[in-house]
Amino acid sequence: ATSKDENSNTALPTAFLVRRETSGLKVSAPSKKMGLDGAEVAEVYFNDCFIPDNALLGEVGQGLQITYNILNKGRLRIAALSVGIAARLIQESLAYSLTRHQFNRPIANFQLIRAMLADCQAEYFAAQCMVREAAKLLETNSELTGTIASCKLFCTEMVCRVADRAVQIHGGQGYLAARGIEGFYRDVRLFRIYEGTNQIQQLIISKEMINRHKERNHEQQHPLPTGRVNP
Numbered sequence: 001a002t003s004k005d006e007n008s009n010t011a012l013p014t015a016f017l018v019r020r021e022t023s024g025l026k027v028s029a030p031s032k033k034m035g036l037d038g039a040e041v042a043e044v045y046f047n048d049c050f051i052p053d054n055a056l057l058g059e060v061g062q063g064l065q066i067t068y069n070i071l072n073k074g075r076l077r078i079a080a081l082s083v084g085i086a087a088r089l090i091q092e093s094l095a096y097s098l099t100r101h102q103f104n105r106p107i108a109n110f111q112l113i114r115a116m117l118a119d120c121q122a123e124y125f126a127a128q129c130m131v132r133e134a135a136k137l138l139e140t141n142s143e144l145t146g147t148i149a150s151c152k153l154f155c156t157e158m159v160c161r162v163a164d165r166a167v168q169i170h171g172g173q174g175y176l177a178a179r180g181i182e183g184f185y186r187d188v189r190l191f192r193i194y195e196g197t198n199q200i201q202q203l204i205i206s207k208e209m210i211n212r213h214k215e216r217n218h219e220q221q222h223p224l225p226t227g228r229v230n231p
Helices: 063-099 111-138 145-170 181-192 198-221
Strands: 002-004 011-013 025-027 044-046
Touching (some): 011 063, 063 111, 063 145, 063 181, 111 145
Antiparallel strands (some): 002 011
16 A cells, blocks of 8 residues: 655555455455465455554555565575475486386486486576575575575576476376376466566566676776875
8 A cells, every 4th residue: 555755745655464354355256277276366355444553564655665575585485495396396207217117128217318307406406506595695685686586587497397397207197187297387387477477587687787787887987085084
């Protein structure tokens, strides 16, 4: 919600917590989705809802900053979830390739299957390192929008590639609901959309890169004075 600054008449985005039983609040029936059936999604309508002062989050005018902080943490959680699901898919694919036989030998003996397994493992390891580093940095620095955007972008793209390879390694079995691999394939597709699409993450990353470049150029062209300064 926004309020008006009494002096400048500018809008001040402000965050609130709204109780479910608030008069005027309406939630639609859950929508059917491609995946993630355990997480319901519905439309929320606010019609002349009265929000008391004690429902305020932070201070008046801090709504955008609170939203950005929530998004940052949410994006990092999605990245971590992507790493966890990738680990499960790699485990399932490896186990299947060692037990599924074609031409009297496990399909894990075929070089193209091994190549897909290797690509999955290498990308998983890189994503795992990114998540750990970003989480460590976030403990001491909340201004990591670009870093977390990079993490979310890479990890979600990674898990979608891993899921696609997992279906491919399982062959026809990977396409069957009973095996469960296709469920992961559908679930992870959302990761590139919510908490800011991956195209938004690209814009965030590139904007931060450009700003840093401009700052470095400014510092080089206008260096701080050194040496003794007379009072």
